[in-house]
Amino acid sequence: MSDPIEKQEYNITVYTENQIGLLSRIAIIFTRRKINIDSLNTSPSEIESIHRFNIVINETEDVVTKLCRQIEKQVEVLKVYYNTNEDVIWQEMALYKVPTDIIADQVSVERLLREHGARAVVIRKDYTVFETTGHREETDTLIKVLQPYGLIEFVRSARVMIIKHSKGFNSKLREFEQAEPGEEVIENEFLNSRHKVFTM
Amino acid sequence: MLDFAKKELIMEITQTDVLPAPLVKETIEVSGSVAVLEALIAEGVDTIFGYPGGAIMPIYDALYDYQEKLNHVLVRHEQGGIHAGQGYARSSGKVGVVFATSGPGATNLVTGLADAQIDSTPLVCITGQVFAHLLGTDAFQETDVMNITTPVTKWNYQITDAVEIPEILAKAFYIAKSGRPGPVLIDITKNAQIQKFSYEGYTKCNHIRSYRPKPIVRQQYIEKAAELINNAKKPFVLFGQGVILGSAETEFKAFLEKSGIPAAWTILGAGAIPGDHPLNVGMLGMHGNYGPNVLTNECDVLIAIGMRFDDRVTGRLDKYAKQAKVVHLDIDPAEIDKNVKTTVPVWGDCKETLPLLTTAVEKKEHRDWLRKFKDFYEREVEAVIQDELHPTSGELTMGEVIHQLNILTKGEAIMVTDVGQHQMVTCRYAKLNNTRSNITSGGLGTMGFALPAAIGAKFGAQDKTVVAVIGDGGFQMTLQELGTIMQTGIDIKIIILNNRFLGMVRQWQELFNERRYSFVDIASPDFVALAAAYGIPGKYVSERTDVAESLKTMLNYKGSYLLEVMVTKENNVFPMVPQGCSVAEIRLK
Missing domain, CATH: 3.40.50.970 (Thiamin diphosphate (ThDP)-binding fold, Pyr/PP domains)
Structure with a gap:
């Protein structure tokens, strides 16, 4: 178990209804407490009409627990989980725009890109766009590597992540849809293992 | 039946060949405004506090024909309207309903919304909004009400199509009054108020899949709580508005009288049991009674019921009841461990959890412990209360x-x-x-x-x-x-x-x-x-x-x-726990 008073990266996964304004309702839970969101990704989940948020913050577990409860309290939020980096598989995607002539001229650049697992997405006369996915340090390294070769532009996506022990959300949603959810409804997961998983 | 401008029957023939009898479904063309008022009547609303204005005029026009059924109180300022709605909700236990127009009408509600949000008061506020096609154009009296009110509402929603009105208002009332109550704001664009649509009647809401108004009660925590209480030598109950909001006054009194535990209240919990009840030992907090504050740091089991450990109640947190085991009964899981770490969390509606707890606790009296509260009270009478209530000069x-x-x-x-x-x-x-x-x-x-x-x-x-x-x-x-x-x-x-x-x-x-x-x-x-x-x-x-x-x-x-x-010009309220001090450092002068 991680130290509850030590700050570290936490990955918060939120399952929600697809509702206008919900992004703001969730975001203000962080901003009200002056907590910076390091990364935020929101997109439709594997279930139709259900959205999944991935939020990354650097905080203590105590704070993260409280934030998760405040998020789960929102009417249109179905479920919230938080995990440390060890509990998840995560990736960020990055795009790099580099002048084509330099790459064509210098064999070393091609080798470097290969070493970093970068893939050409677009090749034009004037520039080439490479793509790579990985952890923050990996995509960061490639920026440093490409900088001497005239890196024109760089962009990185928010983090997406899969929880290692998760069984997905399909079965849970069915329980939520019942007017009187059963005793096993995941509602009380938190009470069973108070420090492990947050849920209501 | 209503006096609608237009009525029509739509016959829908079922596709079964066995039963040729047609399913008769009555639908009526009504305006969004009429649908709003019908929703209020269906929810049992009798009084609306409001103030008209441009963007809510269609609703007020419809209200002209509903004066027999809905009493509208014309206030002098929207803030007055929403506070009146709060007062109504607090005295009646029903949902307070407030009307305001767009722009300044809506922004004038914000203080009341924040007040209702923090004090868990059920409200449904309906604001008019500019026509949907004008949203985001800085139209006259347009303001981003949704984003302004998001942090101070339990739920808010903007309606731009009249068809949504019955379902959204049903959700609004359900959300406002269920679980931990709170204010809901529904912003309705003017076109939706005017728009005629095929109205199929109003169905109350009793379930939203993403919304769990109250957690399931777990017997094992009731038992753990009862065990702590039964073994306690100096148990102390703190109760708040949760007892009142849960209509659990009778259940609460039964619990107190069986367990014999002295109980002190937060100001919003006042009145949940009569002030002169022998187990009522007074008020908590910064200007609360002497005994309840000092003895918070002496009790061995602290039982918090429907209260949220506000900083005005706890004083300095790191010196608050550190010696005690804490049992916290609350309907809102986000309150558990928020300010004070709980030994046993008894999640759920106290209307349900209190009777279970009452069954599980032993009948007891805590005479010596209760005596301590009385002793402190006598000291308080001497130092403060006598001069405050019975001055003879000055x-x-x-x-x-x-x-x-x-x-x-x-x-x-x-x-x-x-x-x-x-x-x-x-x-x-x-x-x-x-x-x-x-x-x-x-x-x-x-x-x-x-x-x-x-x-x-x-x-x-x-x-x-x-x-x-x-x-x-x-x-x-x-x-x-x-x-x-x-x-x-x-x-x-x-x-x-x-x-x-x-x-x-x-x-x-x-x-x-x-x-x-x-x-x-x-x-x-x-x-x-x-x-x-x-x-x-x-x-x-x-x-x-x-x-x-x-x-x-x-x-x-x-x-x-x-x-x-x-x-007197310069009288001070005592006792007082100075800010940043522990409850035990409460001053009598």
């Missing part, structure tokens, strides 16, 4: 006015207070026999709350005497609502405790800022003459000998009445 005190009032109301009145010294004094000393009889702005501390809230409280409990106790500062924040009193002819009793100061800030400046009285010296108009201008009789009192008689005149008067009482 200027009038706030406490003696409340004491005289208690004698006349016998604790049967609904007390509505504003914010500041008079609020603390009234909460401390007002005799309350009944639940829902202490209406005050607790969490937000909104000056200007009392006058409009008292109007709403009276509409919510018409058979009760409603007394608004207000300071000279707070009264001047919403005194325009005297106009609402004048026009509705409602009967509320207003007591202004005038110390010619913004008293609570002055008290802090005296105690902590070396008497540097920075902008707390406030001048007031002739309040009695002001009331008279609104056709409200009143009286000015400054002599001790006149107090009782004047209060009697006020209470006996049929209709609203204003009594201005001049009290």
Whole structure:
């Protein structure tokens, strides 16, 4: 178990209804407490009409627990989980725009890109766009590597992540849809293992 | 049946060949505005507090034909409207309904929304909005109400298509009153109010898949809590508004009387059990009673019921009840462990959890422990209460006015207070026999709350005497609502405790800022003459000998009445837990 008073990266996964304004309702839970969101990704989940948020913050577990409860309290939020980096598989995607002539001229650049697992997405006369996915340090390294070769532009996506022990959300949603959810409804997961998983 | 402009029957033939009988489904063309009012009637709403304006005119036009069924109270300012809605909700236990127009009408609701959000008051506020095609164009009286109100509402929603109205209003009422109650705001664009649609009637909402109003009660935690309570030598109950919101007053009393545990209240919990109940040991918090504060740091098991450990109750957290095991009963899981770490979390509606706990606890009496509270109370009487309630010389005190009032109301009145010294004094000393009889702005501390809230409280409990106790500062924040009193002819009793100061800030400046009285010296108009201008009789009192008689005149008067009482300028409210101090460091002077 991680130290509850030590700050570290936490990955918060939120399952929600697809509702206008919900992004703001969730975001203000962080901003009200002056907590910076390091990364935020929101997109439709594997279930139709259900959205999944991935939020990354650097905080203590105590704070993260409280934030998760405040998020789960929102009417249109179905479920919230938080995990440390060890509990998840995560990736960020990055795009790099580099002048084509330099790459064509210098064999070393091609080798470097290969070493970093970068893939050409677009090749034009004037520039080439490479793509790579990985952890923050990996995509960061490639920026440093490409900088001497005239890196024109760089962009990185928010983090997406899969929880290692998760069984997905399909079965849970069915329980939520019942007017009187059963005793096993995941509602009380938190009470069973108070420090492990947050849920209501 | 309704007087609709257009009616039509739509016949839908079922596809089964066995039963040729057609399924008759009656649908009627109605406007969005009519659908709004039909929703209110279906939800049992009888009173609306509101103020018209351009963007809500279609709803007001529809309301013209509904005056028999819905009583609309025209307030003088939207803030007054929403505080009246809060007062109504707090005295009646029903959902308060407020109408306001777009732009400034909606922004004037914000203080009341924040107040209702922090004090868990069920409200449905309906605001008009500009036509949908004008959204985001800086149209006349357009403001981003949704984003402004998101942090201060339990839920909000913007309707741009009338078809959504029945379902969304059903959700609004369900969300406002279920679980931990709170304010809901529904913003309806003008085109949706005008739009005619095929109305199939109103169905109440009782389930939203993403919304769990209350967690499931777990027997194992009830048992763990009961075990702690049964083994406790010095158990202490703290109760808050949760008992009242959950209508669990009877269940709570049964729990207390079986377990024999002394119980102290937060100001929003006041009245959940009668003030003179032998196990009621008084008020918690910064200006609460001496014993409950000191003994919080002496009890061995602290049982918090429907309260949220506000900083005004706990004082310095790292020195708060560190010796005690904590049992916390709350309907809102986000409250568990928020401020005080819980040993046993008893999640759930206290209406359900309290009877289970009562069954599981042993019948006990804690005589010696209860005696301690009495001993502390006697010390408090000697040091503070005697001089506050029974002074024999000098200027009038706030406490003696409340004491005289208690004698006349016998604790049967609904007390509505504003914010500041008079609020603390009234909460401390007002005799309350009944639940829902202490209406005050607790969490937000909104000056200007009392006058409009008292109007709403009276509409919510018409058979009760409603007394608004207000300071000279707070009264001047919403005194325009005297106009609402004048026009509705409602009967509320207003007591202004005038110390010619913004008293609570002055008290802090005296105690902590070396008497540097920075902008707390406030001048007031002739309040009695002001009331008279609104056709409200009143009286000015400054002599001790006149107090009782004047209060009697006020209470006996049929209709609203204003009594201005001049009290000592520089009196302080004690006891007091200075900010940043532990509850055990409570000062008697």
